[in-house]
Amino acid sequence: MTEKLITEKKLFACGHTACAGCGQSLGARLVLEAAGPNTIVTNATGCLEVFSTRYPESSWGVPWLHSLFENSAAIASGVESALKHLGKIDTIRVISQGGDGGTADIGLQALSGMMERGHDILYVCYDNEAYMNTGIQRSGLTPFDTNTTTSPAGKISSGNPLPKKNMVEICAAHRIPYAASSSVGFPLDVQSKVKKALSIRGPKYLHLHVPCPLGWRHPSNLTINIAKLAVETALFPMVEYEYGKLVSSRKLVTIKPVEEYLKPQGRFAHLFKDEKGKQEIAKIQQIANQNIEYYNLKATK
Amino acid sequence: MIKHLTSKPGSSLSNKTGSWRTEVKPKFLRKNCIGCKMCRLVCPEGCIFGDKKNTYGCDYQYCKGCGNCAVICPKKDIIMIPEGEKE
Amino acid sequence: MKEFIEGSYAIAKIIKLCKPGVISAYPITPQTHIVEGLAQIVADGELKSEFINVESEHSAASVVLGASAAGVRAYTATSSQGLLLMTEVLFNIAGMRLPLVLTCANRAISAPINIWNDHQDSVTVRDSGWIQLYAETVQEACDLHIQAYKITEDHNIQLPVMICIDGYLLTHCGEVVDMPSQGEVDKFLSPFSPLYKLDVANPITMGVLGDPDCYMETRYAIQETMKDVLKLIPKVAGDFEKAFGRLSGGLVEKYKTDDAEKILVAKGSLVGTLKDVVDDLRTKGVKIGVLKVVSHRPFPEDAIFDALKKAKYVGIVEKSISLGAYGPLYTDIKALFQGKKESPCINGFVIGLGGRDVTKESVKEIIDQISEFGPTNKFIGLKL
Known part of the structure; x- marks a missing residue:
């Protein structure tokens, strides 16, 4: 074993109980490695909290605090305020994190408060597009037509009838210095965005797309590939906002049809059964097309 | 009486998740490796080590056998082999 | 020094003397004068403290939770619906054994909406693991807050304290209050040094998952500590009497x-x-x-x-x-x-x-x- 491995283990150690191929555990490790040891992390309730801190074991090599489902951003605000009072805010970074439900649904109010008050915190949302910890229920970030246990596909339903909430724009609308999206399909992009965010003072938001083999029903070895396909089909644009303005988006040379992303995932299997499914896929392609135009995703020659 | 449940860094190391593997595990061939580090970077367990070409390997005590390292390897230098076979 | 003062502003002055480094609150009648008083004290530079205006009581309680976990003395106040909105966080604070002081300006619970006094709010959360002390007068309310920090920060206790004061009847009541000096309070109250905190030099994981193997012991521990609190409250009241020259608090009168x-x-x-x-x-x-x-x-x-x-x-x-x-x-x-x-x-x-x-x-x-x-x-x- 090399020195580097030992350092890694100190920040986010092996032995956590995430499922094999978990995109969120990968995301958390990437974020923490990029942030380094001078970091305090607060965590919302959810898969990440459960699989990394079952007493008496913990995977965290940095000070880590979990309280409740919806208050990760609020307890982080308290930690940051305490560091300010102690005169330590210039030397210690604060990261607040949660899943899609803990961020976009139940935790949205606390997150908005954190951003509006200008706390020097990086908030990271690990978006696996449903309440996975409780058994794959629909969240505000579940994509259109996804089959979840509370938005099941059925005789008269093709899954979740509602669109995915745009969290990056919601955060950017707070005119915070930095709001961005990235994906574990692009680990170096994740780490460079974390480093960039942490170099900026004030509230920052990073939205990470993290596949869930269990909830998305894809083989565990396809986590990275599926994450890449979400970006390459323009269903998950990787973008950056500064003070409310879109400043960059990851350009795509060849934009793949959405079927390539949908097909390997069991949560979309119902769309590949009949003519109605084809029409639904056309609607999903429409969402991708809108993203291409809105975020100007096409690479110029 | 204070019963405050706090845990120490690295304490999860006592949980040997390698026992979860039922079917396959990665074998690092160390033949065509170019040292791109992608396998190490994408491992959800963080159990892959190595930093120069043909030095990579994984800690089988923790590897859950997800197979993302084998998929990402640009040189097909990591293969998934049946659990019973020798690495 | 004796002065004629409204209950809420008296409590604000007392909290100032206790020097919390983080104060967080969300406005609710009849708690408002307390936090308005503190906001002015901070705005005038009389207290070096981070005053955090939050978007809900849930977040007010969460902010002080985070501050206490990070090793800084903190304070919040609320009433009625606000206390109920905090309920989830209150249980969490006690379960995590975090030292904190909260003032509950006691008010009725909706529906029908009613801003006047009774004890339904604090009584509803009596099972949360918080120490609950009720004040009879403004003077006692003031004295109990100083005692509360002494109790909650005791390393054998580490349980949060809620000081319950009747909304309007005490919060908005003018009374002659014997206000202690900063020196007297400093002498009585040592600087906050928690048993454990978030510290990059010595990282710990706080707020873990407690499975059936360990959860019950955490509740037993609080129950046992409550017995120690029964011994500590009269002792702190006695020490307070020696330091400030008047009997206040205790278990019963x-x-x-x-x-x-x-x-x-x-x-x-x-x-x-x-x-x-x-x-x-x-x-x-x-x-x-x-x-x-x-x-x-x-x-x-x-x-x-x-x-x-x-x-x-x-x-x-x-x-x-x-x-x-x-x-x-x-x-x-x-x-x-x-x-x-x-x-x-x-x-x-x-x-x-x-x-x-x-x-x-x-x-x-x-x-x-x-x-x-x-x-x-x-x-x-x-x-x-």
Whole structure:
């Protein structure tokens, strides 16, 4: 074993109980490695909290605090305020994190408060597009037509009838210095965005797309590939906002049809059964097309 | 009486998740490796080590056998082999 | 130094003297004057503290949770719906054994919406693991806050303290208050040094998943600590008396109970009215007294037993009711006398809900009804 491995283990150690191929555990490790040891992390309730801190074991090599489902951003605000009072805010970074439900649904109010008050915190949302910890229920970030246990596909339903909430724009609308999206399909992009965010003072938001083999029903070895396909089909644009303005988006040379992303995932299997499914896929392609135009995703020659 | 449940860094190391593997595990061939580090970077367990070409390997005590390292390897230098076979 | 001051501003001044590094609150009547007072104190540079205006009471409680976990003394205040919105966080703070002080300006619970005083809010969260102390006067409210930091930050305790003060009746009441000096408070209250905190030099994981193998022990530990709190509260009150020259707080206060045949039991400012009535009746030779319960949690079983055991009749007078059952204090006191050789006849009365005036006449109505077969949860002063 090399020195580097030992350092890694100190920040986010092996032995956590995430499922094999978990995109969120990968995301958390990437974020923490990029942030380094001078970091305090607060965590919302959810898969990440459960699989990394079952007493008496913990995977965290940095000070880590979990309280409740919806208050990760609020307890982080308290930690940051305490560091300010102690005169330590210039030397210690604060990261607040949660899943899609803990961020976009139940935790949205606390997150908005954190951003509006200008706390020097990086908030990271690990978006696996449903309440996975409780058994794959629909969240505000579940994509259109996804089959979840509370938005099941059925005789008269093709899954979740509602669109995915745009969290990056919601955060950017707070005119915070930095709001961005990235994906574990692009680990170096994740780490460079974390480093960039942490170099900026004030509230920052990073939205990470993290596949869930269990909830998305894809083989565990396809986590990275599926994450890449979400970006390459323009269903998950990787973008950056500064003070409310879109400043960059990851350009795509060849934009793949959405079927390539949908097909390997069991949560979309119902769309590949009949003519109605084809029409639904056309609607999903429409969402991708809108993203291409809105975020100007096409690479110029 | 204070019963405050706090845990120490690295304490999860006592949980040997390698026992979860039922079917396959990665074998690092160390033949065509170019040292791109992608396998190490994408491992959800963080159990892959190595930093120069043909030095990579994984800690089988923790590897859950997800197979993302084998998929990402640009040189097909990591293969998934049946659990019973020798690495 | 003595000064005439409104209850809320008096508490704000006291909190300033306790020097919390983080204050967070969300406005709710009748708590507002306390946090407005503190905001002004911080704005005038008289207290070096981060004053965090949050978007809900849930976040107010969460901010002070985070601050305490990071090793800084913190403070929040709320009322009624705000306290209920905090409920989830309150249990969490106690379970994590984080030292904190919260002021609850006691107010009724909606519906119907009502901004006036009773004890339904704090009584609802009595099972949360917080120490709950009720103040009779503004002076006592002030003194209890200083004592609260001493108690919560004791390394053998590490349980949060809620100081319950009657909304309007105390928060908006002008009273002459003996305000201690900064030097006196500094001498009484050591700087905050928690048992454990978030520290990059010594990282720990706080707020873990506790499975069936370890959860129950955390609850047992709080229960055991509450016994230690029962010993510590009188000690802190004693130390306070030595340092500040007046007796304040403690577990209970006995008022003319030693030879009393009838004893009224109550919490908070209501006790003052009861004392007035008792004084009137004492001049007529009636053997009656009052037992003030300061600490509702932990429940001072032994102190209450000793104070009431020789009485013939006891009337528990409460500003709260567990709907469908009895007043919570009535239930607690009835339970402690179960199977005891010495046991008075215990009656229960509900009074003053939603700010209904508690008059001397209504107290006399209670006293008249106390008997061997008296009521268990009689509402007093109803307009039906």
